[in-house]
Amino acid sequence: xxxxxxxxxxxxxxxxxxxxxxxxxxxxxxxxxxxxxxxxxxxxxxxxxxxxxxxxxxxxxxxxxxxxxxxxxxxxxxxxxxxxxxxxxxxxxxxxxxxxxxxxxxxxxxxxxxxxxxxxxxxxxxxxxxxxxxxxxxxxxxxxxxxxxxxxxxxxxxxxxxxxxxxxxxxxxxxxxxxxxxxxxxxxxxxxxxxxxxxxxxxxxxxxxxxxxxxxxxxxxxxxxxxxxxxxxxxxxxxxxxxxxxxxxxxxxxxxxxxxxxxxxxxxxxxxxxxxxxxxxxxxxxxxxxxxxxxxxxxxxxxxxxxxxxxxxxxxxxxxxxxxxxxxxxxxxxxxxxxxxxxxxxxxxxxxxxxxxxxxxxxxxxxxxxxxxxxxxxxxxxxxxxxxxxxxxxxxxxxxxxxxxxxxxxxxxxxxxxxxxxxxxxxxxxxxxxxxxxxxxxxxxxxxxxxxxxxxxx
Amino acid sequence: xxxxxxxxxxxxxxxxxxxxxxxxxxxxxxxxxxxxxxxxxxxxxxxxxxxxxxxxxxxxxxxxxxxxxxxxxxxxxxxxxxxxxxxxxxxxxxxxxxxxxxxxxxxxxxxxxxx
Numbered sequence: 001x002x003x004x005x006x007x008x009x010x011x012x013x014x015x016x017x018x019x020x021x022x023x024x025x026x027x028x029x030x031x032x033x034x035x036x037x038x039x040x041x042x043x044x045x046x047x048x049x050x051x052x053x054x055x056x057x058x059x060x061x062x063x064x065x066x067x068x069x070x071x072x073x074x075x076x077x078x079x080x081x082x083x084x085x086x087x088x089x090x091x092x093x094x095x096x097x098x099x100x101x102x103x104x105x106x107x108x109x110x111x112x113x114x115x116x117x118x119x120x121x122x123x124x125x126x127x128x129x130x131x132x133x134x135x136x137x138x139x140x141x142x143x144x145x146x147x148x149x150x151x152x153x154x155x156x157x158x159x160x161x162x163x164x165x166x167x168x169x170x171x172x173x174x175x176x177x178x179x180x181x182x183x184x185x186x187x188x189x190x191x192x193x194x195x196x197x198x199x200x201x202x203x204x205x206x207x208x209x210x211x212x213x214x215x216x217x218x219x220x221x222x223x224x225x226x227x228x229x230x231x232x233x234x235x236x237x238x239x240x241x242x243x244x245x246x247x248x249x250x251x252x253x254x255x256x257x258x259x260x261x262x263x264x265x266x267x268x269x270x271x272x273x274x275x276x277x278x279x280x281x282x283x284x285x286x287x288x289x290x291x292x293x294x295x296x297x298x299x300x301x302x303x304x305x306x307x308x309x310x311x312x313x314x315x316x317x318x319x320x321x322x323x324x325x326x327x328x329x330x331x332x333x334x335x336x337x338x339x340x341x342x343x344x345x346x347x348x349x350x351x352x353x354x355x356x357x358x359x360x361x362x363x364x365x366x367x368x369x370x371x372x373x374x375x376x377x378x379x380x381x382x383x384x385x386x387x388x389x390x391x392x393x394x395x396x397x398x399x400x401x402x403x404x405x406x407x408x409x410x411x412x413x414x415x416x417x418x419x420x421x422x423x424x425x426x427x428x429x430x431x432x433x434x435x436x437x438x439x440x441x442x443x444x445x446x447x448x449x450x451x452x453x454x455x456x457x458x
Numbered sequence: 459x460x461x462x463x464x465x466x467x468x469x470x471x472x473x474x475x476x477x478x479x480x481x482x483x484x485x486x487x488x489x490x491x492x493x494x495x496x497x498x499x500x501x502x503x504x505x506x507x508x509x510x511x512x513x514x515x516x517x518x519x520x521x522x523x524x525x526x527x528x529x530x531x532x533x534x535x536x537x538x539x540x541x542x543x544x545x546x547x548x549x550x551x552x553x554x555x556x557x558x559x560x561x562x563x564x565x566x567x568x569x570x571x572x573x
Contacts, residue, residue, distance in 0.1 A: 017499050018476060024492050025483045031545040034495055038538040041502065045534075048505045054512035063511060063524045067531020074532060075539025080547075083490060086540070090497050090533050097503045097530035104510040104522040116463045215493055222500040227466050229506050235466055236473040241500035243477030244492060251486070339486055346489030350544055358551040364486050 309382015498537025
């Protein structure tokens, strides 16, 4: 009877999870759908707690309470600007849970696991362990505990591939000889190392792909847990998470015109490829906040192109304030969002939504690219590579072929920029030297505040 | 591989297909909430952790289980809370008169606006 109840809660939870994710296809329904998903989770937990297998509740209660105490501030307090690292660390927690369950299974059953279960437990700890350290590294880079730059050394790929090969060999060995505990724990150790080495050579601009990939791995680890302990709701939830991360990784890679392998083994940020186009001799035109404000005040259509610089400066509220002033003067403001702007998928959308920008003003790249031609001003705020025309016309550029926002097609381009340092990819940006471009130097937040002040007097 | 194993494989493959179909339709607008939502959902591994922690199969299983329960609970609680916090922020143009737009979907609204 109790077993039936448990299974029923699992079936309901699975349905609610799928419906919850489906609700995310529309912003209007998303919130309610996720409430259903949370309800599904609660049901599944209750369904599990009443199982015969569970005989003591003291330790469980402790874990649940501590987890809740840590989880609530992670949900309510973390600022939206810190969302990429927040997501990265949550992948770590998810993978940690999956890995530990796998180790517990192995500890209890060892060689009695048999071939099939051993394969599941092996997958679980393999994906889990490399996600634990990989996510932690990603977190460290995003939080700037460790350098955000790509760390590379000679023979790095050879080391990584060897490490990976050895680990896979151990995994295959274990499937046939599950009793060898030394191999099992060594494999976990190596997988932890792989996680570190995998993320080490990846620069900040590639973070969206890595976070998506780790999302996928964390999901697969959960699904493997489901195989290992024979639990379908885990398999379903893990498969959904795995699919989601996988799709996002593909979307992100495509938006950078790069393959998976290239992101993982390419060490983009470190490649000291100097763009063939030398920029010496060209000069940039800087503009005062006053002049920029005048341009904006008389513009009919302004397209804002936000980038990581806006997130760093936490300038999203000033952006909205400026947009409101432009609208008051009779102009229209649209936001052009590049899929890889920022450090994770959807980063810019969340920040602007936080600043109360209505979501129907946020346009994806394909939707907005045709509008730049009739835009009076393209206002580029802390974005660089995503508006670099070299992606379109410079075959020698490392970002050649990457789809970009056509900011250069606008009548005028105002770029808010901290300094003339090249972007994360270390590539010079022709857009800044364009005749139509004027640069407003300074911290994005300060510059925007100045613009707002000037707009009020225009 | 026994029958149960194959049944699990079926479940996995079908769920992955469903996931693929649904998630390709999630607009880029909501990609960050999507990530935190799937993260919260996959913290269902809490279910496995609960069994490891509470089935009294020796101290090692209990301890590993308790840490796993803690980690998974962090994701369940934190994940759903933060997803809701994000989704709450996404709102439409407040001044746009609803009756002026023939269709209410954001795509249609954008199409009208784009003209």
